[in-house]
Amino acid sequence: MTNLVLMGSKQWSSCVTNSTLIDSALITSNCGKIQTMKLLLHKSMKKVLCAQVENLFVELLFSFLIIPLGTFVRLTKDNSSPVGIINLYDSISCLGDGNHLKSEAVKTMLLCPKLATEYLRVTELLPIYEGNTAPGHFLKEQARFIVSDDLEVTISQSLDIISKFNTLGVPVGDMEVLEVTVGEKEAISLLKASLTSTSALTDSLDLFRRKQKVKPST
Structure with missing residues (x-):
């Protein structure tokens, strides 16, 4: 999560819990049914500040609009x-x-309405597609994105997100980076929260924590 947190600066590494923030693949796929993303948390408020994700998670979010x-x-x-x-x-x-x-x-x-035939199967995390739905994508090319708690999606720019939230009044020592996996249960929780809440990521945080990715010891 180097781009999200460090941006070439080492001064934050001692301040952020779980700071093994190597620049690796942020989202992986196991037959399209498991995705991994990193959340930036405001610990004392038990709130998700934002998430850094790649295409597969954004495809999931965009698929909400066609359901x-x-x-x-x-x-x-x-x-x-x-x-x-x-x-x-x-x-x-x-x-x-x-x-x-x-x-x-x-x-x-x-x-049990079905999706219109022209829509593509863009995620395996929601049981909404017919067996003959053609695979496809909404996005044109691989990129890295920032998703806010209220599900606003923006391109991940070269800026220090922790510094940004610190400027907005969140102490650096009160932030934590959490790597989590997302499956069907979490995807449905996000779907529900997207229509009922302005803090969709935070509303799903307990589910995310239960499936927190455990890093092997080094």
Whole structure:
């Protein structure tokens, strides 16, 4: 995570917990179902300041924009999901008794809508694609990105992110870099948070911590 944290400066290394910040691949793939990313945390606030990621994670986030609302509810249904959407979804059960909806196919279409045929399979972390969906990508070339807690995606520029947050009032000693893996459960948590929260990464932090990548001892 050299570009995110150090940017050629060694002065931060003694201040940041888990500071083995070598410039290695930030996201790996195991049949497309495991991704690794690095989070910059505000420790005392238990908040994610930002994440440094590469294409695969951004492809996952962008795929949220093409998911039908019915599929969103099916994947994330619980009391923290938008109430109006939940009520609409539950109403189908009442109307789908054979007396009101046109057919069982209509009920299935509303409860389990499929992606439009022109969309590509860009991630394996969400169970939203048909078996014949063609693989593809939204992004043109490999790059490194910064994702904010509210899921704003920007290109990772050559600047010292820790210095930036320190200027904004976050003490350097109160920051920590955490390397985590993301699977289907975490992806669905992020999907839900993207529609219900302005702190999607922080809302998924407990899940991230449970799957924290353990580095081999040297």
